[in-house]
Amino acid sequence: MKVACELIFNQLQLDILKEIGNIGAGNASSALSELLNKKIEMKVPRVRLVSFEDMMELYGNADKQVASIFLPFSGDLTGNMFFVLSVEKASVFIQHLPGMEQYSFQQAPYADLAISAFQELGNILAGSYLTALSEFLRLSIYPSVPGVSIDMFGAIISYGLIEISKVSDHAIVIDTEINDPFSLDGNEFIKGHFLLLPDPNSFQKIFSSLGVNS
Amino acid sequence: MLETKKTIKVGIADMKVAKAPNILRTAGLGSCVGVILYDVNKKIAGMAHIMLPDSSLARGKTVHSAKYADTAIDALIQELEHVGVYKYHMKAKIAGGAQMFQVASKSEIMRIGPRNVEAVKREIQKYRIPIVAEDTGGSNGRTIEFNPENGVLTIRTVNLGIKEI
Numbered sequence: 001m002k003v004a005c006e007l008i009f010n011q012l013q014l015d016i017l018k019e020i021g022n023i024g025a026g027n028a029s030s031a032l033s034e035l036l037n038k039k040i041e042m043k044v045p046r047v048r049l050v051s052f053e054d055m056m057e058l059y060g061n062a063d064k065q066v067a068s069i070f071l072p073f074s075g076d077l078t079g080n081m082f083f084v085l086s087v088e089k090a091s092v093f094i095q096h097l098p099g100m101e102q103y104s105f106q107q108a109p110y111a112d113l114a115i116s117a118f119q120e121l122g123n124i125l126a127g128s129y130l131t132a133l134s135e136f137l138r139l140s141i142y143p144s145v146p147g148v149s150i151d152m153f154g155a156i157i158s159y160g161l162i163e164i165s166k167v168s169d170h171a172i173v174i175d176t177e178i179n180d181p182f183s184l185d186g187n188e189f190i191k192g193h194f195l196l197l198p199d200p201n202s203f204q205k206i207f208s209s210l211g212v213n214s
Numbered sequence: 215m216l217e218t219k220k221t222i223k224v225g226i227a228d229m230k231v232a233k234a235p236n237i238l239r240t241a242g243l244g245s246c247v248g249v250i251l252y253d254v255n256k257k258i259a260g261m262a263h264i265m266l267p268d269s270s271l272a273r274g275k276t277v278h279s280a281k282y283a284d285t286a287i288d289a290l291i292q293e294l295e296h297v298g299v300y301k302y303h304m305k306a307k308i309a310g311g312a313q314m315f316q317v318a319s320k321s322e323i324m325r326i327g328p329r330n331v332e333a334v335k336r337e338i339q340k341y342r343i344p345i346v347a348e349d350t351g352g353s354n355g356r357t358i359e360f361n362p363e364n365g366v367l368t369i370r371t372v373n374l375g376i377k378e379i
Contacts, residue, residue, distance in 0.1 A: 052225070052226045053225040053228070055226075056225070056226050056242055061242075062226075062241035062242030062357075063370070108372075108373035109373075147314075147315025147316065148315070149314045149353075151244075151314060151354060151355040152242045152244070152355030152356075152357065153242060154226070154241055154243075154244065155243060155244030155245075155314055155354075155356070156314055156355070158226060158242070158244045158245060158265070159314060159315065161226075161265070162245070162265065162266065165227065165266060165281060166272055166273050167273045169227065169278060169281075
């Protein structure tokens with residue numbers, strides 16, 4: 001209970017965290033939109049205080065298979081970023097590349113080229129998300145090389161909880177959903193989530209860089 | 215007589231004890247390690263889903279015992295003793311501790327899976343409990359189910375199918 005209280009923010013602070021999701025994911029989805037030459041819609045980010053157990057089941061069961069890009073970052077701000085897609089949607093991305101039209105992530109082993117293409121997508125998205133954030137907050141953020149995993153959501157997201165778990169049993173997640181507004185069959189071409197999980201000690205730095213005291 | 219069989223869910227940084235015909239299950243183990251201590255004669259088992267190797271890593275004021283290898287094993291033994299299982303009748307099975315991401319970084323987080331496995335083994339051996347089977351390491355997520363009735367641990371992965379140890 002005590003730990004949860006430490007992570008409760010006032011309305012202004014929540015709005016700031018939402019705005020951070022807006023700025024980061026907005027920049028990343030423009031990059032994606034250019035890359036695919038498709039219009040991409042972004043939902044209003046959600047900021048949630050989530051228990052670890054709920055985090056594991058954020059999009060269904062903890063063992064639901066997803067395609068994910070994982071990007072830890074360091075510098076003035078530290079934390080982890082994830083870009084999570086269903087396996088079907090990740091396959092659709094890859095099928096846009098020359099020579100990969102028939103490719104699918106449904107069945108392992110995955111082709112090196114497909115994994116590396118997916119990783120490059122992650123590089124572009126995560127890089128543009130964090131660059132926007134860094135400029136907005138005037139704080140240094142150093143992204144690392146993104147990791148790719150096509151596996152159980154819980155097994156993947158738990159990497160984002162390790163640092164947080166040393167101080168708390170809850171995480172603040174800034175979740176921005178993107179999708180394709182013009183899908184004809186109602187089956188969206190693109191639907192993914194940007195998840196930003198700042199380490200607990202990063203929140204104060206975010207607020208003070210914007211002149212907001214807690 | 216019909217007995218209803220329940221699946222008891224063990225969450226992340228959580229632990230539970232169950233008696234047959236109930237079974238224990240934890241889903242989506244990545245770098246975390248699932249530890250089962252059991253007595254097949256009494257058909258009682260305890261399962262913990264451990265996140266970190268050592269409670270000295272904790273920076274918070276309260277230590278959540280199921281989260282760390284050093285405190286979880288101890289707490290699990292106590293819970294089992296509480297329901298009448300003797301330490302010297304206990305056996306252990308472990309699974310998890312994967313490295314899900316092949317990132318060329320020296321970060322501590324990337325090594326957490328193997329470190330969790332080492333810590334769990336060290337703690338279990340401290341109590342002289344034999345580890346009779348394990349499925350650890352690799353780069354796959356695991357969902358595990360333990361049946362206290364026969365001591366079988368079923369492990370499901372996305373790409374490697376299902377196996378029993």
